[in-house]
Amino acid sequence: MSTPKRYTITAALPYTNGPVHIGHLAGVYVPADIYARFQRLQGKDVAFVCGSDEHGVPITIKAKKEGITPQQVVDKYHAIIKKSFEDFGITFDNYSRTSAKIHHDTASDFFEKLYKDGKFIEEVTEQLYDAEANQFLADRFIVGTCPKCGFEESYGDQCENCGTSHNATDLINPKSAITGATPTLKETKHWFLPLDQYEPWLKEWIVEGHKKDWKTNVYGQCKSWIDDGLRPRAVTRDLDWGIPVPAPGAEGKVLYVWFDAPIGYISSTKEWAKREGKDWEPYWKDEDTKLLHFIGKDNIVFHCIIFPSMLKADGSYILPNNVPANEFLNLEGNKISTSKNWAVWLHEYLEDFPNQQDVLRYALTANAPETKDNDFTWADFQARNNNELVAIFGNFINRVVVLTHKYYNGVVPAASDFSEVDEQTLKELQAYPAVIESSIERYRFREAQMELMNVARLGNKYLADEEPWKSIKTDEERTKTVMYVALQIASVLAVLSEPFLPFTSEKLKKMLNVSPSAVEGSLAWNDVSLKQELLPTGHTIGKGELLFSKIEDEQIQKQLDKLQASKAMNEAANRTITPQKDTCTFDDFTKLDMRVGTIIEAEKMPKAKKLLVLKVDTGIAIRTIVSGIAESFTAEEIIGKKVTVLVNLAPRALRGVDSEGMILMTETPDGKLVFVNPDTDGVDNGATIN
Numbered sequence: 145m146s147t148p149k150r151y152t153i154t155a156a157l158p159y160t161n162g163p164v165h166i167g168h169l170a171g172v173y174v175p176a177d178i179y180a181r182f183q184r185l186q187g188k189d190v191a192f193v194c195g196s197d198e199h200g201v202p203i204t205i206k207a208k209k210e211g212i213t214p215q216q217v218v219d220k221y222h223a224i225i226k227k228s229f230e231d232f233g234i235t236f237d238n239y240s241r242t243s244a245k246i247h248h249d250t251a252s253d254f255f256e257k258l259y260k261d262g263k264f265i266e267e268v269t270e271q272l273y274d275a276e277a278n279q280f281l282a283d284r285f286i287v288g289t290c291p292k293c294g295f296e297e298s299y300g301d302q303c304e305n306c307g308t309s310h311n312a313t314d315l316i317n318p319k320s321a322i323t324g325a326t327p328t329l330k331e332t333k334h335w336f337l338p339l340d341q342y343e344p345w346l347k348e349w350i351v352e353g354h355k356k357d358w359k360t361n362v363y364g365q366c367k368s369w370i371d372d373g374l375r376p377r378a379v380t381r382d383l384d385w386g387i388p389v390p391a392p393g394a395e396g397k398v399l400y401v402w403f404d405a406p407i408g409y410i411s412s413t414k415e416w417a418k419r420e421g422k423d424w425e426p427y428w429k430d431e432d433t434k435l436l437h438f439i440g441k442d443n444i445v446f447h448c449i450i451f452p453s454m455l456k457a458d459g460s461y462i463l464p465n466n467v468p469a470n471e472f473l474n475l476e477g478n479k480i481s482t483s484k485n486w487a488v489w490l491h492e493y494l495e496d497f498p499n500q501q502d503v504l505r506y507a508l509t510a511n512a513p514e515t516k517d518n519d520f521t522w523a524d525f526q527a528r529n530n531n532e533l534v535a536i537f538g539n540f541i542n543r544v545v546v547l548t549h550k551y552y553n554g555v556v557p558a559a560s561d562f563s564e565v566d567e568q569t570l571k572e573l574q575a576y577p578a579v580i581e582s583s584i585e586r587y588r589f590r591e592a593q594m595e596l597m598n599v600a601r602l603g604n605k606y607l608a609d610e611e612p613w614k615s616i617k618t619d620e621e622r623t624k625t626v627m628y629v630a631l632q633i634a635s636v637l638a639v640l641s642e643p644f645l646p647f648t649s650e651k652l653k654k655m656l657n658v659s660p661s662a663v664e665g666s667l668a669w670n671d672v673s674l675k676q677e678l679l680p681t682g683h684t685i686g687k688g689e690l691l692f693s694k695i696e697d698e699q700i701q702k703q704l705d706k707l708q709a710s711k712a713m714n715e716a717a718n719r720t721i722t723p724q725k726d727t728c729t730f731d732d733f734t735k736l737d738m739r740v741g742t743i744i745e746a747e748k749m750p751k752a753k754k755l756l757v758l759k760v761d762t763g764i765a766i767r768t769i770v771s772g773i774a775e776s777f778t779a780e781e782i783i784g785k786k787v788t789v790l791v792n793l794a795p796r797a798l799r800g801v802d803s804e805g806m807i808l809m810t811e812t813p814d815g816k817l818v819f820v821n822p823d824t825d826g827v828d829n830g831a832t833i834n
C-alpha cells in the first residue's frame with residue numbers, strides 16, 4: 145500500500161475472567177502501543193482501539209464457581225484490566241467493552257446484514273448435550289482429544305496446544321466440563337459461516353498475497369489451515385450469556401463469542417469517533433486506511449481466517465494489512481498459567497516496583513517473543529535494568545545534566561569548531577529515526593529498541609572519549625563544544641525513547657526543559673533527522689533527577705519467593721494421597737517395636753548416592769543402621785538428632801553392611817525426606833512408642 149492516510153490499530157480484546165499479566169503485555173499491548181505512539185509522533189492519523197471481551201463460556205463458568213453473576217465477573221475484571229493498561233501507559237484512543245450497548249447493537253446489526261444477504265447456512269444438526277446439566281456443550285464447556293494433534297485437553301472450539309480451530313463434535317472422547325459426563329447428541333438449529341466458500345479467496349489473499357510481508361509464524365499457520373481445507377463454522381451458540389441472535393427462531397441462542405469479539409474493534413472505534421466528533425467509517429471502510437491487528441499466536445485463526453471472512457461477507461469493510469502476532473512468553477522456564485498463579489500480574493508488579501513501568505516495558509520488549517516462545521526471568525529483568533537502563537541510559541543523562549549545571553548553571557553552552565568526531569556523532573544521530581522506523585515498520589520491536597539504546601551507547605562513548613571533566617581544566621572552548629554535542633544526544637534520546645519508554649521520555653523532557661510531546665513547541669520525531677540542533681545555545685535545562693534506579697537482589701528474591709509459593713500451593717493442590725492400607729489387628733501393631741533413639745555417628749556409604757551408615761543409640765544397644773537419606777541430609781547435620789527407630793526389624797545386609805533397624809521417615813511434597821520425631825525432648829533413648 146502507498147502511504148496510508150490513517151491507521152486503525154487494534155490490540156486483542158483481553159478476556160475478562162482474570163487480570164492481565166506480563167505475557168499479555170509482551171505479546172500484544174506493548175508492541176501495539178510502541179507502534180501507535182510511533183505513528184502519532186510522525187503526525188499520523190491513528191485510531192488505537194481495544195476493549196474487554198466479556199462474553200463466552202469461561203465467564204459463565206467462573207461466575208458459577210464464585211456464586212456471582214457473569215455481569216459481576218466482567219465488571220470486576222474490566223476495571224482491573226483497564227487500570228493496568230492506563231498504569232503502563234498503553235495509549236488506547238478508546239478502551240471499550242463488549243457488554244456495552246454500542247457493541248451489542250453493532251454486532252447484532254453485523255449479523256443481521258449477513259443473515260439478510262443470505263451469507264449463513266441455517267442448519268439443524270446434532271450437537272453435544274449434557275443431559276445431567278440440561279445444557280448444550282460448546283467451546284469450553286467441553287474437553288476432549290484434539291483430532292489434529294492428539295492433545296487430550298482441547299476445548300470444543302480450539303486446541304490450545306496446536307492452535308487449530310474445530311467444531312466441538314470433532315473432538316475424540318469428549319467430556320462435559322460441567323459434570324464430567326460423556327455427552328449425548330441432541331438436535332438444535334444454528335447458523336454457520338461457510339468458510340469453505342471463502343477458501344479460494346483466502347488462498348489468493350493470504351497464501352499468494354501475504355507470503356512476503358506477514359510474519360512467517362502467522363503465514364505458516366494460515367497456510368496450513370487453508371491447505372487442510374476449511375469447513376462451515378457455527379457462529380451461534382445455545383447459551384444465555386452473550387448477544388441474542390437477531391434471527392427468527394433463535395430464542396435462547398447467542399452469537400458465538402469469537403463472532404462478536406472482533407466486531408468489538410469496530411464498536412470501540414465507533415464509540416471513540418462519536419466522542420471525538422469524527423466519522424468512524426473511513427477507519428474501517430476506506431482503502432487508504434492501514435488496518436493492523438496486534439494479537440498473540442492463539443488468536444491467529446480468528447483474526448486471519450474467520451474475522452476477514454466475516455468482513456468479506458459484509459463486503460463494505462477493508463481487510464487487515466497485517467496481523468503481527470507474537471509467540472508466547474514463558475516465565476522462569478514454565479508456561480504462564482492463570483489457574484496455577486504462575487504469572488506476574490501487572491497490578492501486583494506495580495505494588496512491588498512503583499513507578500517502574502518503563503523497566504518492565506523495556507525488559508519485555510528486549511525479550512519479546514517475536515519469532516519464537518521466549519522466557520522471562522527475574523534475573524534478566526534485573527540485569528536489563530542495572531546493566532542497561534541504569535548503567536548506559538541513566539548514567540549518560542545523569543552526567544550530561546550534572547555537568548551542565550556544574551559548569552554552565554544549566555545553560556546550553558555555545559559550540560565552537562566541531563572536531564571530526566563531533567561532526568560524525570551529530571551525523572550519526574540524524575540517521576537514527578530512519579533506522580528505528582525501519583525496524584518498527586517491520587514489527588521488529590526488539591531490534592528497534594536496541595537501536596534506541598545504541599543512541600545512549602553513542603552518548604556514553606562520546607563522553608568517555610572526549611572527557612569534558614578533564615578538558616574543563618585546560619580548554620574551556622573545547623569543553624563547551626563537547627557539552628553542547630552531549631546535550632544534543634540527550635535531547636535525541638528524549639524524543640526517540642517515547643514509543644518505548646514513555647514515562648522516561650516525559651521525565652527527560654522535563655529535565656531538559658522541553659515541552660512534552662503533542663504540545664506546541666515540543667520536539668517532534670522528524671526534527672531529529674531534520675535539525676542538527678535540538679537544544680539551542682542559551683536554552684536553560686531543568687533540574688536533574690535519576691531516571692532509573694538500581695534493582696537490588698532482595699527485590700528479585702522476593703519475586704522468586706512469590707513464584708516458589710505458587711509452585712508449592714499447586715503441588716499441595718495436586719498431591720495425591722496414598723490410599724489407606726487394609727486394616728490390621730492390635731496384635732499386628734504390637735509386633736512392631738518402635739523406640740526413641742539418637743543418631744550418634746553418621747557417614748556416607750562409599751559409592752552409594754543415597755545411603756548413609758548411622759550408629760544409633762536405641763537405649764537397648766548402639767545399632768548400625770543403613771538409611772537411604774543421603775540425598776536429603778549430609779552426615780554432619782544429623783548427628784545428635786532424635787529419631788524414631790523400628791528396632792525389631794530383621795537385620796539385612798545392604799552393600800555388605802548389616803542394617804539392624806529402620807528409621808521412620810516421611811516426605812515433603814517436593815520429595816525431601818523428613819524425620820518422624822515427635823516431641824521427644826526429655827524422653828530417654830529406648831522409650832517405647834505405642
Ligand SMILES: [Zn+2]
Nearest residue numbers: 290293303306
Ligand atoms: Zn491440537
